[in-house]
Amino acid sequence: MSDNQRVAIHRDNADGQYRVIFAHGAGAGLQSDFMQYIALALALNDIEVVRFNFPYWQKFMDSGVRRPPNRMPELEHCMRTVVSQFNDDKPLFLMGKSMGSRVAFRLADELGATAAIALGFPFHPIGKPDKLRLDDLNNRCAQNLIIQGTRDNFGKPEQVRSYPLPANVAVKWIEGGDHSLEATKRSGYAREQLWQAAVNEVTKLIKSVDR
Secondary structure (H helix, E strand, O other): OOHHHOOOEEEEOOOOOEEEEEEOOOOOOOOOHHHHHHHHHHHOOOEEEEEEOOHHHHHHHHHOOOOOOOOHHHHHHHHHHHHOOOOOOOOEEEEEEOHHHHHHHHHOOOOOOOEEEEEOOOOOOOOOOOOOOHHHHOOOOOOEEEEEEOOOOOOOHHHHOOOOOOOOEEEEEEOOOOOOOOOOHHHOOOHHHHHHHHHHHHHHHHHOOOO
Protein backbone atom coordinates (compact mmCIF):
# COMPACT_ATOMS: atom_id res chain seq x y z
CA MET A 1 0.00 0.00 0.00
CA SER A 2 1.58 3.31 -1.03
CA ASP A 3 2.13 6.17 1.42
CA ASN A 4 -0.92 8.03 0.19
CA GLN A 5 -3.02 4.91 0.86
CA ARG A 6 -1.48 4.00 4.22
CA VAL A 7 -4.20 3.48 6.81
CA ALA A 8 -4.56 2.88 10.52
CA ILE A 9 -5.29 -0.66 11.71
CA HIS A 10 -6.51 -1.58 15.19
CA ARG A 11 -6.61 -5.15 16.57
CA ASP A 12 -8.70 -6.29 19.52
CA ASN A 13 -8.01 -9.68 21.13
CA ALA A 14 -5.21 -10.87 18.84
CA ASP A 15 -5.39 -14.27 20.57
CA GLY A 16 -9.01 -14.85 19.56
CA GLN A 17 -9.85 -18.18 17.95
CA TYR A 18 -11.67 -16.51 15.03
CA ARG A 19 -10.77 -13.40 13.05
CA VAL A 20 -13.21 -10.71 11.90
CA ILE A 21 -11.98 -8.01 9.53
CA PHE A 22 -14.36 -5.13 10.25
CA ALA A 23 -14.83 -2.31 7.71
CA HIS A 24 -16.46 1.02 8.55
CA GLY A 25 -19.27 2.84 6.76
CA ALA A 26 -19.09 5.97 4.63
CA GLY A 27 -19.56 8.51 7.42
CA ALA A 28 -17.35 7.36 10.30
CA GLY A 29 -14.04 5.55 10.75
CA LEU A 30 -12.69 2.80 12.96
CA GLN A 31 -12.89 4.90 16.15
CA SER A 32 -16.63 5.62 16.01
CA ASP A 33 -18.71 4.60 19.02
CA PHE A 34 -20.45 1.97 16.91
CA MET A 35 -17.24 0.39 15.61
CA GLN A 36 -15.61 0.39 19.03
CA TYR A 37 -18.60 -1.11 20.83
CA ILE A 38 -19.10 -3.91 18.31
CA ALA A 39 -15.38 -4.74 18.15
CA LEU A 40 -14.83 -4.80 21.90
CA ALA A 41 -17.99 -6.80 22.56
CA LEU A 42 -16.98 -9.42 19.99
CA ALA A 43 -13.48 -9.54 21.48
CA LEU A 44 -15.02 -10.77 24.74
CA ASN A 45 -16.25 -13.87 22.87
CA ASP A 46 -12.86 -15.34 21.82
CA ILE A 47 -12.98 -13.39 18.56
CA GLU A 48 -10.15 -11.27 17.17
CA VAL A 49 -11.45 -8.11 15.51
CA VAL A 50 -9.33 -6.07 13.08
CA ARG A 51 -10.63 -2.58 12.33
CA PHE A 52 -9.08 -0.29 9.75
CA ASN A 53 -9.68 3.04 8.03
CA PHE A 54 -10.29 3.24 4.31
CA PRO A 55 -7.83 5.65 2.61
CA TYR A 56 -10.28 8.56 2.25
CA TRP A 57 -11.10 8.44 5.95
CA GLN A 58 -7.44 8.20 6.93
CA LYS A 59 -6.76 11.34 4.89
CA PHE A 60 -9.60 13.08 6.72
CA MET A 61 -8.14 12.02 10.08
CA ASP A 62 -4.69 13.28 9.02
CA SER A 63 -5.79 16.56 7.43
CA GLY A 64 -9.16 17.45 8.95
CA VAL A 65 -10.55 17.89 5.44
CA ARG A 66 -13.62 15.79 4.58
CA ARG A 67 -13.39 13.71 1.43
CA PRO A 68 -15.86 11.51 -0.42
CA PRO A 69 -15.36 7.75 -0.12
CA ASN A 70 -12.93 6.02 -2.42
CA ARG A 71 -14.30 4.16 -5.42
CA MET A 72 -15.15 0.50 -4.92
CA PRO A 73 -11.89 -0.87 -6.46
CA GLU A 74 -9.88 1.22 -3.99
CA LEU A 75 -12.04 0.11 -1.07
CA GLU A 76 -11.59 -3.51 -2.12
CA HIS A 77 -7.83 -3.04 -2.50
CA CYS A 78 -7.66 -1.67 1.04
CA MET A 79 -9.53 -4.57 2.64
CA ARG A 80 -7.56 -7.04 0.54
CA THR A 81 -4.31 -5.51 1.81
CA VAL A 82 -5.43 -5.66 5.44
CA VAL A 83 -6.35 -9.34 5.11
CA SER A 84 -3.00 -10.09 3.48
CA GLN A 85 -1.19 -9.02 6.69
CA PHE A 86 -2.21 -12.33 8.28
CA ASN A 87 -0.97 -15.72 7.13
CA ASP A 88 -2.27 -18.11 9.80
CA ASP A 89 -5.23 -20.45 9.48
CA LYS A 90 -7.77 -18.71 11.72
CA PRO A 91 -11.32 -18.87 10.37
CA LEU A 92 -11.84 -15.55 8.58
CA PHE A 93 -15.03 -13.50 8.61
CA LEU A 94 -15.45 -10.27 6.65
CA MET A 95 -17.81 -7.78 8.27
CA GLY A 96 -18.78 -4.23 7.49
CA LYS A 97 -21.09 -1.42 8.42
CA SER A 98 -23.11 -0.18 5.43
CA MET A 99 -20.60 0.66 2.66
CA GLY A 100 -18.05 -1.58 4.34
CA SER A 101 -20.47 -4.50 4.18
CA ARG A 102 -20.67 -4.21 0.40
CA VAL A 103 -16.90 -4.57 0.27
CA ALA A 104 -17.03 -7.55 2.64
CA PHE A 105 -19.61 -9.44 0.58
CA ARG A 106 -17.85 -8.69 -2.70
CA LEU A 107 -14.48 -10.02 -1.45
CA ALA A 108 -15.63 -13.02 0.57
CA ASP A 109 -14.87 -15.63 -2.08
CA GLU A 110 -11.59 -14.12 -3.23
CA LEU A 111 -10.22 -13.85 0.31
CA GLY A 112 -11.41 -17.26 1.48
CA ALA A 113 -13.81 -15.97 4.10
CA THR A 114 -16.04 -18.36 6.00
CA ALA A 115 -18.86 -15.81 5.85
CA ALA A 116 -19.66 -12.18 5.10
CA ILE A 117 -21.59 -10.14 7.66
CA ALA A 118 -23.41 -6.84 7.16
CA LEU A 119 -24.41 -4.46 9.95
CA GLY A 120 -26.94 -2.36 8.10
CA PHE A 121 -26.71 -3.33 4.43
CA PRO A 122 -27.42 -0.43 2.03
CA PHE A 123 -29.83 -2.30 -0.23
CA HIS A 124 -30.45 0.91 -2.18
CA PRO A 125 -29.52 4.59 -1.91
CA ILE A 126 -31.93 6.60 0.25
CA GLY A 127 -34.91 7.70 -1.84
CA LYS A 128 -33.93 5.43 -4.74
CA PRO A 129 -35.57 2.08 -3.96
CA ASP A 130 -35.26 0.96 -7.58
CA LYS A 131 -31.44 1.16 -7.55
CA LEU A 132 -30.85 -2.17 -5.84
CA ARG A 133 -27.42 -3.49 -4.89
CA LEU A 134 -28.38 -7.14 -4.62
CA ASP A 135 -25.55 -8.23 -6.96
CA ASP A 136 -23.07 -7.43 -4.18
CA LEU A 137 -24.57 -10.21 -2.06
CA ASN A 138 -23.63 -13.11 -4.33
CA ASN A 139 -20.86 -15.34 -2.99
CA ARG A 140 -20.23 -19.01 -2.32
CA CYS A 141 -20.05 -18.89 1.48
CA ALA A 142 -22.20 -21.49 3.20
CA GLN A 143 -24.00 -18.86 5.26
CA ASN A 144 -23.89 -15.06 5.29
CA LEU A 145 -25.64 -12.69 7.69
CA ILE A 146 -27.29 -9.29 7.37
CA ILE A 147 -28.37 -7.50 10.55
CA GLN A 148 -30.82 -4.76 9.71
CA GLY A 149 -32.79 -2.27 11.79
CA THR A 150 -36.52 -2.18 11.15
CA ARG A 151 -36.31 1.62 10.64
CA ASP A 152 -33.38 1.47 8.20
CA ASN A 153 -34.04 3.82 5.27
CA PHE A 154 -31.58 1.83 3.13
CA GLY A 155 -33.86 -1.21 3.27
CA LYS A 156 -36.97 -1.61 5.42
CA PRO A 157 -38.64 -4.94 6.21
CA GLU A 158 -41.47 -4.63 3.72
CA GLN A 159 -38.94 -3.90 0.96
CA VAL A 160 -36.31 -6.47 1.88
CA ARG A 161 -38.82 -9.28 2.24
CA SER A 162 -39.77 -8.76 -1.40
CA TYR A 163 -36.19 -9.04 -2.67
CA PRO A 164 -34.88 -12.25 -4.27
CA LEU A 165 -31.99 -12.64 -1.81
CA PRO A 166 -29.46 -15.45 -2.28
CA ALA A 167 -30.31 -18.61 -0.36
CA ASN A 168 -27.11 -18.29 1.70
CA VAL A 169 -28.04 -14.85 3.10
CA ALA A 170 -29.96 -14.72 6.39
CA VAL A 171 -31.49 -11.43 7.56
CA LYS A 172 -31.92 -10.77 11.28
CA TRP A 173 -34.01 -7.74 12.23
CA ILE A 174 -33.25 -5.43 15.13
CA GLU A 175 -36.57 -3.98 16.25
CA GLY A 176 -36.61 -0.17 16.20
CA GLY A 177 -33.08 0.20 14.89
CA ASP A 178 -32.09 2.69 12.20
CA HIS A 179 -29.18 2.35 9.74
CA SER A 180 -26.72 2.60 12.64
CA LEU A 181 -28.85 0.25 14.75
CA GLU A 182 -29.86 3.10 17.06
CA ALA A 183 -33.33 3.36 18.57
CA THR A 184 -35.46 6.46 18.95
CA LYS A 185 -35.27 8.19 22.33
CA ARG A 186 -38.99 7.60 22.69
CA SER A 187 -38.48 3.83 22.54
CA GLY A 188 -36.72 3.79 25.90
CA TYR A 189 -33.93 1.59 24.54
CA ALA A 190 -30.30 2.61 24.76
CA ARG A 191 -28.35 2.19 21.54
CA GLU A 192 -26.01 -0.21 23.34
CA GLN A 193 -28.90 -2.62 23.86
CA LEU A 194 -29.50 -2.81 20.13
CA TRP A 195 -25.78 -3.05 19.40
CA GLN A 196 -25.46 -5.91 21.87
CA ALA A 197 -28.32 -7.71 20.14
CA ALA A 198 -26.35 -7.42 16.91
CA VAL A 199 -23.19 -8.71 18.62
CA ASN A 200 -25.14 -11.72 19.89
CA GLU A 201 -26.27 -12.60 16.36
CA VAL A 202 -22.77 -12.20 14.94
CA THR A 203 -21.27 -14.32 17.71
CA LYS A 204 -23.89 -17.01 17.16
CA LEU A 205 -22.99 -17.24 13.46
CA ILE A 206 -19.24 -17.31 14.08
CA LYS A 207 -19.45 -19.96 16.83
CA SER A 208 -21.68 -22.13 14.63
CA VAL A 209 -18.80 -22.71 12.23
CA ASP A 210 -16.71 -25.82 12.74
CA ARG A 211 -13.02 -25.16 12.87
